[in-house]
Amino acid sequence: MPFLRGSDEHKSKPTQHSVKELQGMGVKPDIIVLRCDEPLEESIFKKISMFCNVKPDCVIENITLPNLYEAPLMLEKSNFSSVVCRELGIKAPDPDLAEWTAMVDRIKARANYVDIGLVGKYVGLHDAYLSVAEALRHAGYYHNTHIRIHWIDSEEITAENTDEKLADLDGILVPGGFGSRGIEGMILAAKYAREKNIPYFGICLGMQIAVIEYARNVLGIKDANSGEFDELTKHKVIDFMPGQSDDIDKGGTLRLGAYPCNIREGTTMERCYGSVNISERHRHRYEFNNDYREAFEKAGLTLSGTSPDGRLIETVELTERPFHVGVQYHPEFKSRPNKAHPLFIGFIGAAFERTTGGES
16 A cells, blocks of 8 residues: 655555456455555545445555564454454454463563674575574564674685674574585684684584584594585585485485484483474485594584484584584474574573673
8 A cells, every 4th residue: 555755645546456457357355455554544444445345344454563473463453353254254262362462562572682693605685594583583582682683694704704703793593505605604603603602503504514613623624524515525524324315306315394303311402492302394415424423422512312213413512501502403493483492592592691691
């Protein structure tokens, strides 16, 4: 619904013409939701109802809000759910939005700030990491803090500028991805987080990055790498599992969907989840190379989560740190605004402690 600043009014003609076109194709709307940046005048509702042939209460205002999660409350003020149920012939009780309202109140009441560096190769398009960014914000709601995300292009990180790029961060997150571009910058970011004791969270590729970094700089395996990035390296600490092959179509080797995971007791993982048995969603091809298990454990990297048969390493961590965790799966897919994912809660909690030294 366009708003003309010059005349200080909304114009309903574009909506009327759009509905006319729909009707010409045999589509008759029962409800019309008007997207707008400013509150609509009463005359607009009457015009749309009359000229688009819908009931007056079936014209719903959908105004721009400072936070997306306020939208259900806004729509309910227009009785949106009862109108939809009536038009569909559904008998349902009134929605209970008490929990949602309390969540929105918490969002509005946030008083603190945490700076998180999201180090990736697709940061030019923020939507590429939309689920991760939202999961970070969900954890921020839990901890009463605003999350300031710093979008850091891993291709621009060098050994000479890590301080400049990363020193002011309260936490560093390396998300998922494919391909070799920007990998060395991610490894430098993981190294910086480990050496400076900055909370680190590696997701899928981010876990593999943490493993490669640890192999190079703690185990002393200077050419450690993933078979995805360097097929010729002698030390593939991340590689295909036996039976997999790069000759198979990529879809055939992806580990997709929910898989169970057993967590070692006394670890950061157990502390975050409050359980030793979890299930999480996966989307990746390469795995931790079991040939290096013993070497990593002796060097202090805790292999904190495995598949139930013990064959696959699902999570790694430095247990003595407040938060230095890598997971093969994608926890961001299960985070919700009113129920933040426990790993994101743990990560943001550690970052919050680092920046304030206080309680969330």
